[in-house]
Amino acid sequence: xxxxxxxxxxxxxxPMLMAPLVVLMRIxxxxxxxxxxxxxxxxxxxxxxxxxxxxxxxxxxxxxxWRAPYGIELHVTRFSALLLLIxxxxxxxxxxxxxxxxxxxxxHDRQPLFYAAWLLALAGFTGIVVxxxxxxxxxxxxxxxxxxxxxxxxxxxRRVLPAVFKYLxxxxxxxxxxxxxxxxxxxxxxxxxxxDMEARIHEVGELRPILVAAGFITLGLALKAAVxxxxxxxxxxxTYAPHIVTAFLAACSTKxxxxxxxxxxxxxxxxxxxxxxxxxxxFLMPLAVLAILIASGVAVFERNLKGLLAYSSLAQVGYILLxxxxxxxxxxxxxxxxxxxxxxxxxxxxxxxxxxGMRFTQLNLVNLSGVxxxxxxxxxxxxxxxxxxxxxxGTAGFISKWLLISAAxxxxxxxxxxxxxxxxxxxxxxxxxxxxxxxxxxGDPPESTRPVSEAPxxxxxxxxxxxxxxxxxxxNPALPISLAGGAAASLLQHLP
Amino acid sequence: MTSExxxxxxILLPLGGAVGIAFVGRRYPNxxxxxxxxxxxxxxxxxxxxLPDLxxxxxxxxxxxxxxxGLAIEFQxxxxxxxxxxxxxxxxxxxxxxxxxxxxxxNERHQTRFYVLFAVALSAAMGIAFAGNLLTLFIxxxxxxxSTYPLVAHKGDGKTVESARTYLGILLATSIGLxxxxxxWTYHVAGTLDFLPGGILADNLTGPAxxxxxxxxxxxxxxxxxxxxxxxxxxxxxxxTPVSALLHAVAVVKAGVFTITKVVVYxxxxxxxxxxxxxxxxxxxxxxxxxxxxxxxxxxxxxxxLLAYSTIAQLSYVVMAVAIxxxxxxxxxxxxIVAHAFGKITLxxxxxxxYTAAKKTEIHQLRGIxxxxxxxxxxxxxxxxxxxxxxxxxxxVSKWYILAGSFQSDNHxxxxxxxxxxxxxxxxxxxxxxxxxxSREDVAPANDHGEAPLAIVIALTVTAALTVLLFLFNQPxxxxxxxxGRITK
Numbered sequence: 003x004x005x006x007x008x009x010x011x012x013x014x015x016x017p018m019l020m021a022p023l024v025v026l027m028r029i030x031x032x033x034x035x036x037x038x039x040x041x042x043x044x045x046x047x048x049x050x051x052x053x054x055x056x057x058x059x060x061x062x063x064x065x066x067x068w069r070a071p072y073g074i075e076l077h078v079t080r081f082s083a084l085l086l087l088i089x090x091x092x093x094x095x096x097x098x099x100x101x102x103x104x105x106x107x108x109x110h111d112r113q114p115l116f117y118a119a120w121l122l123a124l125a126g127f128t129g130i131v132v133x134x135x136x137x138x139x140x141x142x143x144x145x146x147x148x149x150x151x152x153x154x155x156x157x158x159x160r161r162v163l164p165a166v167f168k169y170l171x172x173x174x175x176x177x178x179x180x181x182x183x184x185x186x187x188x189x190x191x192x193x194x195x196x197x198d199m200e201a202r203i204h205e206v207g208e209l210r211p212i213l214v215a216a217g218f219i220t221l222g223l224a225l226k227a228a229v230x231x232x233x234x235x236x237x238x239x240x241t242y243a244p245h246i247v248t249a250f251l252a253a254c255s256t257k258x259x260x261x262x263x264x265x266x267x268x269x270x271x272x273x274x275x276x277x278x279x280x281x282x283x284x285f286l287m288p289l290a291v292l293a294i295l296i297a298s299g300v301a302v303f304e305r306n307l308k309g310l311l312a313y314s315s316l317a318q319v320g321y322i323l324l325x326x327x328x329x330x331x332x333x334x335x336x337x338x339x340x341x342x343x344x345x346x347x348x349x350x351x352x353x354x355x356x357x358x359g360m361r362f363t364q365l366n367l368v369n370l371s372g373v374x375x376x377x378x379x380x381x382x383x384x385x386x387x388x389x390x391x392x393x394x395x396g397t398a399g400f401i402s403k404w405l406l407i408s409a410a411x412x413x414x415x416x417x418x419x420x421x422x423x424x425x426x427x428x429x430x431x432x433x434x435x436x437x438x439x440x441x442x443x444x445g446d447p448p449e450s451t452r453p454v455s456e457a458p459x460x461x462x463x464x465x466x467x468x469x470x471x472x473x474x475x476x477x478n479p480a481l482p483i484s485l486a487g488g489a490a491a492s493l494l495q496h497l498p
Numbered sequence: 499m500t501s502e503x504x505x506x507x508x509i510l511l512p513l514g515g516a517v518g519i520a521f522v523g524r525r526y527p528n529x530x531x532x533x534x535x536x537x538x539x540x541x542x543x544x545x546x547x548x549l550p551d552l553x554x555x556x557x558x559x560x561x562x563x564x565x566x567x568g569l570a571i572e573f574q575x576x577x578x579x580x581x582x583x584x585x586x587x588x589x590x591x592x593x594x595x596x597x598x599x600x601x602x603x604x605n606e607r608h609q610t611r612f613y614v615l616f617a618v619a620l621s622a623a624m625g626i627a628f629a630g631n632l633l634t635l636f637i638x639x640x641x642x643x644x645s646t647y648p649l650v651a652h653k654g655d656g657k658t659v660e661s662a663r664t665y666l667g668i669l670l671a672t673s674i675g676l677x678x679x680x681x682x683w684t685y686h687v688a689g690t691l692d693f694l695p696g697g698i699l700a701d702n703l704t705g706p707a708x709x710x711x712x713x714x715x716x717x718x719x720x721x722x723x724x725x726x727x728x729x730x731x732x733x734x735x736x737x738x739t740p741v742s743a744l745l746h747a748v749a750v751v752k753a754g755v756f757t758i759t760k761v762v763v764y765x766x767x768x769x770x771x772x773x774x775x776x777x778x779x780x781x782x783x784x785x786x787x788x789x790x791x792x793x794x795x796x797x798x799x800x801x802x803x804l805l806a807y808s809t810i811a812q813l814s815y816v817v818m819a820v821a822i823x824x825x826x827x828x829x830x831x832x833x834x835i836v837a838h839a840f841g842k843i844t845l846x847x848x849x850x851x852x853y854t855a856a857k858k859t860e861i862h863q864l865r866g867i868x869x870x871x872x873x874x875x876x877x878x879x880x881x882x883x884x885x886x887x888x889x890x891x892x893x894x895v896s897k898w899y900i901l902a903g904s905f906q907s908d909n910h911x912x913x914x915x916x917x918x919x920x921x922x923x924x925x926x927x928x929x930x931x932x933x934x935x936x937s938r939e940d941v942a943p944a945n946d947h948g949e950a951p952l953a954i955v956i957a958l959t960v961t962a963a964l965t966v967l968l969f970l971f972n973q974p975x976x977x978x979x980x981x982x983g984r985i986t987k
Contacts, residue, residue: 395637401565404682411686421682425675432670444651444659477563477571 006050010063010076010132013047013086014142016040018125024118030110037117038097041124045094048086048128055083056484062134070134071198077134081489084338084482085131085254085261088345092253093124095349099464100246103356107244108156116156120250123149127258136184137194139262140177143226146258147173150251154243165238172225172235176259179222186215187270196270203274216271216278220285223266226259229286229323230293233316240312245359248308249352253345256319260341264326264334264493273496279329287327291423293320298430302437307358307365310434311351314391317427318344324420325406328413329497331490336405338486339479343390343398346475350387350468354380357457357465367438371445377456381442383469388435390472393428397476401483403428502560505573508545508583508624512537516617524610534594534613541620542587545580552580553977559630568690571637574630576693577981578763578832582756583627585836589748589843590620592957596847597740599953603854606738612652616744618645623749626756632681632691632765635757636673639721642753643669646745650737657736664733669720672727677718680711684765693760697767708766709776715761716780716817721754723810724817725787732806739850742802746809747843752835755816759831762820763982772823784818785915787811792922801849801861804926805842808885811919812838819900822912827903832979833972834896840965841884841893847958848878851950861930866939870948873955875934877962882927884965887920892968 005012020040027033054061055078063076078086097120108116126146130139151173155166188194190211191202203212221232228236236256240248271278297316304310318340325337355365357380362369374381390397393404407424410417447453456462475482515537522530551558552575559574597616601609622645625638643666651662685691687702703711720727734745745751762771771777788811795807812834819831851874852858852867868875884891897916904912949955968975 394640395633396571404569405566407679407682408686411682421679425679429671429674432674436666444648444654477565479565483566 009051010078014129017121021118021121025114033114033117034101041094041097045090048090051078052083055080071193071195075134076132080485082131084485089127089254092349096246096250102458103246119149119152130258134196135194153247154239157242157244159242162242165242169235169239176222176225179218183215183218186211200270219266223259223263227256237312241308245356253349257341268493283327286323290320290323294427298427301434332409334490335486336409340402342482343402346398346472347387347390353465353468354384357461360457361454371441372447374442376454379462380457383465386469392431398472401479505558505560511541512617512621516614519613531598538591538594545583545587571634572630573628577978579627581978586623586748592960595953596957599951603951615645615649626753649741650734661733661736665730668730672718672720676714680714693764700770706776708774712777719757722758723813728810735802743843743846747839755813759820768823781821784814787814788919792919796926822903824903824906829979830896830899837892837896841881844877844881844961848874851954855947855950865933865937868935877958879931880962880965886923890969892965895972
């Protein structure tokens, strides 16, 4: 056996084992270095896995050589690879870029714990993505969530505590719902392996518990994914979390929940529940549309920069769901592309916010008036990523919006209405991004404040790498498209 | 043979110039202005160097990147785009000379930002001119909008920013809300966005959908200022005069009518639109805009606002000429883009010259000013005559072709519109000229001024001369425009 075969396991094991070690490191700077190196290694593993699944479609790994469905099976598909790239990429870039920002926000002696929580979150997210076992998903989901609560609560602003408490309660409800659903399925089928589940539900005569399970699982995961109107935990948590944590979580946490949601709905339930795709559409499409319109509308009037971007994230979750709720290969491809592209755009935006955070304690928009003259590089990166968020041609955001609109247009009259909604919400995105740009570039600095200097050079490098990736993948989107297209085709293979 | 690089250089050169201007910056204003002039001159040289190959029938193209199959960033040089690029690159030089005089005598702030963004806007205009498909065109269209916003908002006070926001809001909202959906729709039905002679929609769309798609394009391309999406143009009058010249003559509105012409000729195809009765509305809307804008212009008291409404009317001339759908009128449209540019830039230069020397902005203040500022008012007169369409000015040539096209198809609406609007143009321009030359000043001006600074006078003399020269030597323009006509046959 060579190392390549063990990559699916190593993906999770490496960060998970490094986490307790980091706690022990008390030398200044060392926890950061080790966490970053670990994250980088996880990213390298993700790249290796991506390489594998592009060649041979999927990679499976039997834990302890116990054969599925008896043992736990890790299963890496193109869909997982896409998510792994997002999660490990976001984590690595945030860590590499954000050392000074974390130093500024988190006391030195708590840092080992902070970085340990970070690695646990990373292990949790990657675990959810690679495992093929429903209960395993729950465990990793709990690991990731608990670690996320800790990371968010590490913020120095005391308002973070009620926000994170809300997140804790709602996240727990979501996880519980998911567990109830899995329990029901286990009761009916006696298996926890996702692939096995799909086959065994076939043999179940009484489908009502399965239907209930589908309801619980969809709802629980929708809560975790901040699907409107179950989003209440997200805006405040993102607003008051440490900036670098926001950059990491905003890029990947809701998407991982959506990943599980889509896998359950399309791989487990689709073939077994009659007209499941119809129910999926009827339930999620209105929510997606509402999320897009309402969250964008709130973002237009939001006064805090991070809050504005957080509401924009909710709208983007709406786009992803909208694509998925079309239940067609183009629609799902668009949705998965948007996961990737939104991670690029939002990651870059929040890194730029972290740069601003080095110089401002309050990130209300009024504080940022005229800041572009003092921090030109930061704001230029912000503009670039903002354009991608809006979906301007030449940026990554354009590709997924284009795919989404093309997919919607294949749906006839309904599609035209959806296109109108996408267009309107894009205009709203123009407005809320433009508010920031106009204030930063054409506003006059408030008189009471003293001039600030540009963010540290190293942070700017990381932010610009993220911003330029929006351009690179806007011009050269072959890799994410092949992953997203392959994933969409395999997810919908059971469609009638 | 034209190499691939030659196609890209016109787009990259102004960008390089912008970097250079920003680099030299405020510390060395003379060097900064030299960079602008050198960039402008070299741009004109490289653009005009493309002409011979084009006239010989070459259509050089470059594909920069393919996003997804059928969706690429691509450039291609064809007659109409060449005309636009040649025009914009020529006027940039004159406009730069004028800008230097204007910005310095009026002690404007943020001059470096001004020159940088001007160069970026020119790069965007080149991108629009040479775009090989709708997507590429759209990208540069938006760059042009965004780069000109700070120019319009240049003064930076509350009222200016308010107006500039109207400018930005209308242009962005129409382009994203209507233009982009039209592009998506086109791609959806045709599977391509390339500009092809004869159009790409002929076999893919029929019935009322054609008219609807055309409406999305015409109103989505807000830069063409077809009513009711014309409000941004009067709002943009708060900009410094060189910017008004950029908007009205060099790049912005020209990009609008250029894009409409290009869409009609290369996306719909003239032959296809002739057969579709659902697209007939365009002629009426354009005709209405011509008349209505002229009537509004009649009622203006502010010189620059009058010129703005005059521009709206003249732009719809181009749109109407396109909508007549005859080879001669398409030619007329192309020529009118050039003719109006020369005339209107002269008028704006004159208005700015008056503002610089006499601080006057209202029409009633202009009595007797011809004696103090003979060069300026002579240029103004030539520009105004060109707007009306009197020989020996450029406006006559284009009107001639548009009228010829209308008679070709016995298009009475177009003929009557041209006659009425000519009368209206005469009504609002001739009194200004008359009073400026032949009446005495009511009150002596506060400062005993003469002509504007030399740079300004040189610039407006050159453009006035161009307006007359285009009447006398119009063969190169006709050659280019007729190549467009040939494709549409």
